[in-house]
Amino acid sequence: MTSIEIGRLLRASTTGFVVGCRVSQIEAPSFGTLVRVPIGDNYQVYGLIYDIHIDDDGLVRQLVTAEGIDEAVIADNRLNRNVPVEMSVLAVGYQADGAIYHLLPPRPALSLDVIYLCEDAEMCAFTDAGRFGYFRHVLRAAELPVGDLLGAHLRQVQAAQRRAGNEAWAVEATKELIVLLRDDYPSLMSVIGTLSDAIPETWSGVNP
Amino acid sequence: MSLDFQSIREQVKQMGETAVIRQRELRDKWELARELLKGEAQDLTALRQKVQDVAQNYDPTLRCALPIDDSLTEGYPLPALPTEVTILAADGSQITPDRNAGVNYALINVGAIQMSLGSSLAPSTTTISELLYDEDLYTSTGTITDARLALMRDLKERAILAKLAEQIPPPLVTFTDGPMELWIGMPGGGRANTETKDILDAYIEALNKLHSLEVATAGYVDRPGANLIVRTLEVAIADLSKLADMKDFRPLRGVTDVALYGQILKEEERSPVFALQSQSVKSYQGLLALHFFYLNVGRAGHPYLARVEIPAWVAENEAMLDNLHATLVDQAKMMGVRPYPYLLQRAHETALVKLQEKEQVTQMISLELRKQGIEVEQVSAKQFAKQSEGRTRYEG
Numbered sequence: 001m002t003s004i005e006i007g008r009l010l011r012a013s014t015t016g017f018v019v020g021c022r023v024s025q026i027e028a029p030s031f032g033t034l035v036r037v038p039i040g041d042n043y044q045v046y047g048l049i050y051d052i053h054i055d056d057d058g059l060v061r062q063l064v065t066a067e068g069i070d071e072a073v074i075a076d077n078r079l080n081r082n083v084p085v086e087m088s089v090l091a092v093g094y095q096a097d098g099a100i101y102h103l104l105p106p107r108p109a110l111s112l113d114v115i116y117l118c119e120d121a122e123m124c125a126f127t128d129a130g131r132f133g134y135f136r137h138v139l140r141a142a143e144l145p146v147g148d149l150l151g152a153h154l155r156q157v158q159a160a161q162r163r164a165g166n167e168a169w170a171v172e173a174t175k176e177l178i179v180l181l182r183d184d185y186p187s188l189m190s191v192i193g194t195l196s197d198a199i200p201e202t203w204s205g206v207n208p
Numbered sequence: 209m210s211l212d213f214q215s216i217r218e219q220v221k222q223m224g225e226t227a228v229i230r231q232r233e234l235r236d237k238w239e240l241a242r243e244l245l246k247g248e249a250q251d252l253t254a255l256r257q258k259v260q261d262v263a264q265n266y267d268p269t270l271r272c273a274l275p276i277d278d279s280l281t282e283g284y285p286l287p288a289l290p291t292e293v294t295i296l297a298a299d300g301s302q303i304t305p306d307r308n309a310g311v312n313y314a315l316i317n318v319g320a321i322q323m324s325l326g327s328s329l330a331p332s333t334t335t336i337s338e339l340l341y342d343e344d345l346y347t348s349t350g351t352i353t354d355a356r357l358a359l360m361r362d363l364k365e366r367a368i369l370a371k372l373a374e375q376i377p378p379p380l381v382t383f384t385d386g387p388m389e390l391w392i393g394m395p396g397g398g399r400a401n402t403e404t405k406d407i408l409d410a411y412i413e414a415l416n417k418l419h420s421l422e423v424a425t426a427g428y429v430d431r432p433g434a435n436l437i438v439r440t441l442e443v444a445i446a447d448l449s450k451l452a453d454m455k456d457f458r459p460l461r462g463v464t465d466v467a468l469y470g471q472i473l474k475e476e477e478r479s480p481v482f483a484l485q486s487q488s489v490k491s492y493q494g495l496l497a498l499h500f501f502y503l504n505v506g507r508a509g510h511p512y513l514a515r516v517e518i519p520a521w522v523a524e525n526e527a528m529l530d531n532l533h534a535t536l537v538d539q540a541k542m543m544g545v546r547p548y549p550y551l552l553q554r555a556h557e558t559a560l561v562k563l564q565e566k567e568q569v570t571q572m573i574s575l576e577l578r579k580q581g582i583e584v585e586q587v588s589a590k591q592f593a594k595q596s597e598g599r600t601r602y603e604g
Contacts, residue, residue: 059553065544071328073542073550079330081557 004028004117007087009037012108015137016091017047019115020084026052029087032152034118034126037109042097045105046118046126046134047089048153050144054085089115090141090149092134093126100126102133120160127157127169132176139180139187147190150177151198158199170202234462241463242471244441245280252277259443259485267454271486272439273500276523278480280437286476286537287530293325295535296382297551298368299559300361303566304354305345308591310584311573314340314357315566318364319558320372321551325535331551333558336368339569347403355391359404362390363411369425370417378422379527381535385552388427388517389488389498408491415496419521424528428536430548432515435465436482436500465502470511473504476537478516481523492519499523503533505540505547512547514540 006029007021017037021029029035029049038044060077063069094105109115118126126134138146138153154173161169174195181188195202252275263270303315316338323331345352362384369382390411392404418425438460450457469479479502492498497520506512516536522528539549574584587595 059557062544062546063542065546066542067544070542072323072331075328075330076323076554080333080554 006115009109009113014104014108017089019087023078026085032149034123035115036118037113037115039109044095045109046093047091049087050090050149051088092137100129102130123157123160124164147194151194155198170199237460237463241460255444262443266451269487273436273482274485281472282480283473283477287534289534290531293379294376296322297555298365298384299555300365301559301561302357302361308588310587316361317559317561318368319555320368321554359407363407366414370414373421373423381424381531383426383428424522424532427517429515437465438463466513469502475508478503478533495521
């Protein structure tokens with residue numbers, strides 16, 4: 001299992017959670033990344049990062065009015081000051097007693113639980129479980145940039161699946177999305193548009 | 209509604225009616241102050257002699273500027289920033305004892321931050337927190353006061369600078385927020401005076417240490433309210449008949465040092481250095497004698513003045529004075545349109561005890577006492593009433 005820690009949990013509910021991290025940890029996670037929160041020996045929650053936000057405060061707002069900002073001041077604000085980078089994560093499933101479920105977790109993670117990036121094997125294990133049931137959670141989140149989130153996520157998983165020798169995964173995932181959105185034409189067109197940008201080589205192999 | 213707005217409205221109206229007259233009077237005072245600054249007060253030897261004479265024979269509480277050798281209206285341009293200098297700033301905050309709370313304690317928290325000029329490395333911070341409890345909370349005259357805690361905090365701010373300075377080779381510039389002069393109030397007698405003297409002695413020891421380490425140390429007073437030079441001008445025009453009643457002789461009341469020097473000092477300039485004439489002058493002798501200058505950290509057309517208090521060893525050392533001047537302007541510019549030394553702001557952030565942190569400390573103490581089988585008092589009925597929530601709505 002990978003041990004790339006990306007931060008700790010600030011607040012959570014059944015449907016998602018917010019992670020806080022230091023600026024020095026910001027290099028690892030990205031939009032659409034699958035993450036996991038181990039909660040006990042046999043239980044962990046999975047989620048997709050759908051937003052990364054950096055808050056300001058009075059001092060930062062004041063510093064931007066200065067003519068030039070000293071490198072040491074920038075480093076001070078990024079490393080020393082207590083303004084964490086926050087990442088919002090959508091809960092998409094959980095693992096209990098070795099089995100992976102694309103259902104909302106029975107209970108959320110707790111304050112200060114550590115959040116890890118999923119490595120290739122974990123990403124493949126999660127996305128191969130069931131039949132893309134976790135897409136439901138993403139498509140239901142109408143307030144999120146669903147098309148872009150799916151595009152970023154599929155692009156990352158496709159790379160992991162290819163490294164594992166599974167070339168067909170992205171085509172199957174895309175077909176499933178088309179089925180799920182068949183009764184919602186505007187959303188379907190939006191998602192198709194984004195996927196054709198995010199995974200163009202796969203998109204050309206799909207025959208909607 | 210907690211204010212009687214009807215009554216306030218009437219008073220505001222009266223205030224507005226007299227404002228025009230006061231404005232006219234103030235304009236005359238301004239003219240007088242400007243003339244004095246350029247003319248009569250230029251005989252520095254006579255002025256210095258008069259100030260010392262008044263302090264010695266008429267008003268020992270006289271607090272004003274004592275001119276040295278430079279013309280009062282001289283402005284000193286910004287020197288070059290030193291290529292290598294370490295800057296260290298400290299600030300403090302305190303939790304005062306609250307007799308309405310469940311547990312009685314006080315806390316002094318001091319934060320310091322250090323950066324090296326020209327380095328891109330993030331500054332490093334240091335925090336020292338000291339809990340005061342049991343006997344610490346009592347003085348010979350009763351319980352510890354807010355003023356005593358503030359005095360202890362000021363001492364700890366200077367002491368942390370002296371301690372950290374031991375590890376840093378010169379050139380080193382250090383500063384704290386507020387005056388360097390400890391505010392010890394009117395001299396009293398007995399043990400209370402001894403306790404205050406202990407703090408002052410420790411403060412003097414910290415200053416001596418900073419001197420021995422060749423540190424340029426200062427107190428930075430943002431938007432200073434003490435009109436030390438205006439008071440000196442008042443001494444200058446006081447004739448013999450007024451000297452006996454010098455405390456009440458205020459012909460320039462309303463004129464401020466900041467506004468006077470805001471017109472004299474150009475962007476990034478400093479005023480000449482003045483010695484501080486104050487009751488506490490005997491506590492700071494020789495190389496520790498307190499001095500100050502005004503510094504314009506504002507922009508062209510928008511002067512913004514700070515008063516910088518320094519000891520004599522800095523005032524008399526041109527290189528230290530230049531380093532301090534250049535460093536403070538550079539620090540203040542870092543904050544953009546509201547100039548204030550960046551490291552002082554960060555030291556303040558480092559030292560500040562937030563309400564939530566205070567509650568956590570209170571909780572820690574309560575838990576520890578209960579663990580030891582000691583009963584912890586409830587908050588007072590008055591405090592409980594204050595904390596009670598406002599109206600809530602029935603939500604069904």
